[in-house]
Amino acid sequence: MINKFARDLIEHWHLGFVATADADGNPNVSPKGTFVIHDETTIGFAEMRSPDTLANIAVRPQVEVNFIDILTRRGVLIKGEASFVPRDDARYPSLRPTYTNRWPELEPMFSGFVIIKLLSCKPLATPSYDLGVTSEDLRAKWVQRVRDINIIHKGSEIEEC
Template sequence: MLTAQMRDLIAHHSLGLVATVTPEGAPAVSPKGTFLIHDDRTIAFSNIRSPGTVRNIARNPAVEVNFIDVLHRTACRIRGAARLCTAAELPDGLHARFTEKWPQLAGMMKGFVLIEIADAKFLRSPVYDIGEEADALARHWSAYYKSLAEG
């Protein structure tokens, strides 16, 4: 399901915006900064401070996650079913990858969410349709965000 292009985007932009459904049936979106790819059909994040997301998933496992490369104006949209689990329930080696990548957060990880991918799409901004190129977009948006940071 995940292409090499999607895997690369997620690896470099691991902040995923997770959409769930509240008990009242309303949409809820929450950023999660600890995503890892397990395989081409499974991604996961750690539950650090996610009470609403965890509650929503326990009631309705349907999720959508968006990963965005703001510099190149591309994204990856993933739909699937989420499952709450403990460190012991993670696939082999995945817990170690979480604690190696985010050692400062390891003690705060209350559990994990595995997402079995049902559909994944790579998205590109419409500016590519009018001839914009990735390198030029990255230069432009890098300069823009740098100017914001410098105030």
């Protein structure tokens, strides 16, 4: 079940890293920035550029999704079973408002939605907490780091690896 911490995390950050595997067991991890919570046991994301994720879900519906608050280094790991709801599916119209209310400009790119039924939801935290570091300490440290990165990389473009 999705507890209050997980709900707040997903609703504020929206970004989850989805891990899947193909028929041969080869892994794929893909960031998805349109996560929503449908109910206590169901999350989903709008599918836009996910050919490998969709292909993997078609043969192996088991997924793991990692959500992390990058400032406090706390998160959740969700395991579940995923299914794809394409635009021409009868369920699409009832799911659509949940996503278009948040991201109306992206709706033309949606090919459908990936719906994940939760099997488990476990908390994650950096080992720094074991040493007595607080959320406030980490938040201050990483906010400064983000400021430093923005100064260094201001105006940088994404390049091919």
